[in-house]
Amino acid sequence: MNQLLAIRCYARVVETGSFTRAADSLGIPKATVSKLVIDLETHLKVMLLQRSTRKVAPTADGVAYYNGTASLVRELEDFDSEFTGAHVKPSGKIRVSVGGTTGRLILVPALPAFFALYPDIQIELGVSDRAVDLVDENIDCVIRGGDMTQPSVVARRIGSASWVTCATPQYLDTHGVPQHPNDLHSGYRIIGYHSARTDRAIPSRFAKGGEFIEIDGPYAISVNDGAARAAAGLGGMGILQIHTFTVRADLAAGRLLPVLADWVPAPYPFHVVYQPNRKLSSRLRVFIDWLVGVFADVT
Numbered sequence: 001m002n003q004l005l006a007i008r009c010y011a012r013v014v015e016t017g018s019f020t021r022a023a024d025s026l027g028i029p030k031a032t033v034s035k036l037v038i039d040l041e042t043h044l045k046v047m048l049l050q051r052s053t054r055k056v057a058p059t060a061d062g063v064a065y066y067n068g069t070a071s072l073v074r075e076l077e078d079f080d081s082e083f084t085g086a087h088v089k090p091s092g093k094i095r096v097s098v099g100g101t102t103g104r105l106i107l108v109p110a111l112p113a114f115f116a117l118y119p120d121i122q123i124e125l126g127v128s129d130r131a132v133d134l135v136d137e138n139i140d141c142v143i144r145g146g147d148m149t150q151p152s153v154v155a156r157r158i159g160s161a162s163w164v165t166c167a168t169p170q171y172l173d174t175h176g177v178p179q180h181p182n183d184l185h186s187g188y189r190i191i192g193y194h195s196a197r198t199d200r201a202i203p204s205r206f207a208k209g210g211e212f213i214e215i216d217g218p219y220a221i222s223v224n225d226g227a228a229r230a231a232a233g234l235g236g237m238g239i240l241q242i243h244t245f246t247v248r249a250d251l252a253a254g255r256l257l258p259v260l261a262d263w264v265p266a267p268y269p270f271h272v273v274y275q276p277n278r279k280l281s282s283r284l285r286v287f288i289d290w291l292v293g294v295f296a297d298v299t
Helices: 003-016 019-026 030-044 060-085 100-117 169-175 181-185 226-234 248-252 282-296
Strands: 049-051 056-058 092-098 121-127 141-145 154-161 163-167 192-194 204-208 211-215 240-243 268-274
Touching: 003 019, 003 030, 003 049, 003 060, 019 030, 056 060, 092 100, 092 282, 100 121, 100 141, 100 226, 100 282, 121 282, 141 282, 154 282, 163 204, 181 204, 181 211, 226 240, 268 282
Parallel strands: 092 121, 092 141
Antiparallel strands: 049 056, 141 268, 154 268, 163 240, 204 211
């Protein structure tokens, strides 16, 4: 038995909850993973996994064995990658999750430049605003906006985006141009937004000279996607507050006009998030460093 490979297989089964997903992540047949885990249990003389037709979960002994070995295996793999990286360009696969609008408008258009620098790196990109589990889904890093409050992860700030409040010329011709955020309570509709991750309504925010105002409605439509929110604004459904990069071309073409330009909320931060107990591989490190440069240009 190749004990190190058996331990790696066992760790991936625990982390993914599946022999199939563990085999896919390691790039070896499922039958090989299953046999190595059985061989490991025989060697240790303990049952590490409870198996059923629907679920695989570690036993109490299995949890203890995983906690004692998984970090060692991960450090060894990362050390091998780091040592190799001193002589050759980083290579291998990175699994990345990014929000929908951020992925479509910022990350994906910039990726050709990354692959020009690192042609031997592969990226598996999940584009979604849903919450993801770094360990269970075997994801190397997540790119997300907003304040990071999870103590169980490392969040490195990589940039920020400005906000613009705007509407179509036709909408403003009909309803007039608001001069103060409180004007939005009377005779205007706001295009609402609710989080795709929490379903919580997010108010429009305005700040000027130490004064801070939140406006939550009235609205005809509330959406949970930035692109759909921009489309609603372009459709003349109301006043829109959105990241400037999302509607930059529409502002330049005059399809949307800015309002309340002196009432600007704080910039919206972007972070890259990864596991705190994992030493960064060379390929993940160069990707994160590259992200800093990409998001530095987002305004």
